[in-house]
Amino acid sequence: NAGVTQTPKFRVLKTGQSMTLLCAQDMNHEYMYWYRQDPGMGLRLIHYSVGEGTTAKGEVPDGYNVSRLKKQNFLLGLESAAPSQTSVYFCATLQGTEAFFGQGTRLTVV
Amino acid sequence: DQQVKQNSPSLSVQEGRISILNCDYTNSMFDYFLWYKKYPAEGPTFLISISSIKDKNEDGRFTVFLNKSAKHLSLHIVPSQPGDSAVYFCAANNQGAQKLVFGQGTRLTINP
Numbered sequence: 686n687a688g689v690t691q692t693p694k695f696r697v698l699k700t701g702q703s704m705t706l707l708c709a710q711d712m713n714h715e716y717m718y719w720y721r722q723d724p725g726m727g728l729r730l731i732h733y734s735v736g737e738g739t740t741a742k743g744e745v746p747d748g749y750n751v752s753r754l755k756k757q758n759f760l761l762g763l764e765s766a767a768p769s770q771t772s773v774y775f776c777a778t779l780q781g782t783e784a785f786f787g788q789g790t791r792l793t794v795v
Numbered sequence: 796d797q798q799v800k801q802n803s804p805s806l807s808v809q810e811g812r813i814s815i816l817n818c819d820y821t822n823s824m825f826d827y828f829l830w831y832k833k834y835p836a837e838g839p840t841f842l843i844s845i846s847s848i849k850d851k852n853e854d855g856r857f858t859v860f861l862n863k864s865a866k867h868l869s870l871h872i873v874p875s876q877p878g879d880s881a882v883y884f885c886a887a888n889n890q891g892a893q894k895l896v897f898g899q900g901t902r903l904t905i906n907p
Contacts, residue, residue: 689838716893718894718895720897725804725899726899727799727801727884727897727898727899727900728839728884728886728897728900729897730894730895730896733894735893743894775838775839777838777895779893779895782827782829782844782888782890783829783841783844784829784831784839784841784886784895785841786831786838786839786840787838788836788837788838789836789837789838
């Protein structure tokens with residue numbers, strides 16, 4: 686039982702490149718979230734999904750897109766990466782009132 | 796606009812003493828509060844929670860206190876142990892919205 690798995694764990698991108706971060710969960714949870722963690726800023730919500738086929742904007746959605754085509758997967762896309770998107774990205778699921786997190790993806794945009 | 800605030804970026808405590816981490820919130824619609832612990836290179840893990848209908852919840856060495864009138868909660872760890880050294884995040888949830896909002900985090904260091 687893997688819980689929440691994020692792929693990749695590390696990535697370096699050049700400015701303007703695109704990439705997709707994958708979050709996969711095997712807990713059958715409806716709610717899934719993408720956060721970014723930056724020093725002094727805590728965990729800020731980028732986008733979230735309340736079920737298969739749904740997505741919604743969080744606090745800092747600009748520059749990101751998401752898709753939830755299957756219940757177990759939540760994809761975060763960067764169409765044209767910028768240095769300001771250098772961060773650690775966490776995916777999470779929510780069951781009741783408790784969130785379960787993946788191990789994070791460290792992304793550097795140069 | 797930061798709805799959940801942890802105003803202390805860091806805290807250093809002697810081993811065996813009490814650690815008190817504080818958190819303030821502004822949204823009166825929040826009805827559930829949680830604390831998460833995060834070690835380097837790992838995702839946050841759930842530590843303890845409290846519903847807005849309670850003012851205290853205890854789990855072993857960890858106790859969370861909620862003061863709704865002040866919109867303030869605190870996490871007490873006693874006695875503090877070296878393994879407690881980590882970043883602690885306070886989070887709040889409006890169960891109708893199902894959207895966890897986190898504070899900035901407090902880095903706790905337990906000194907031997």
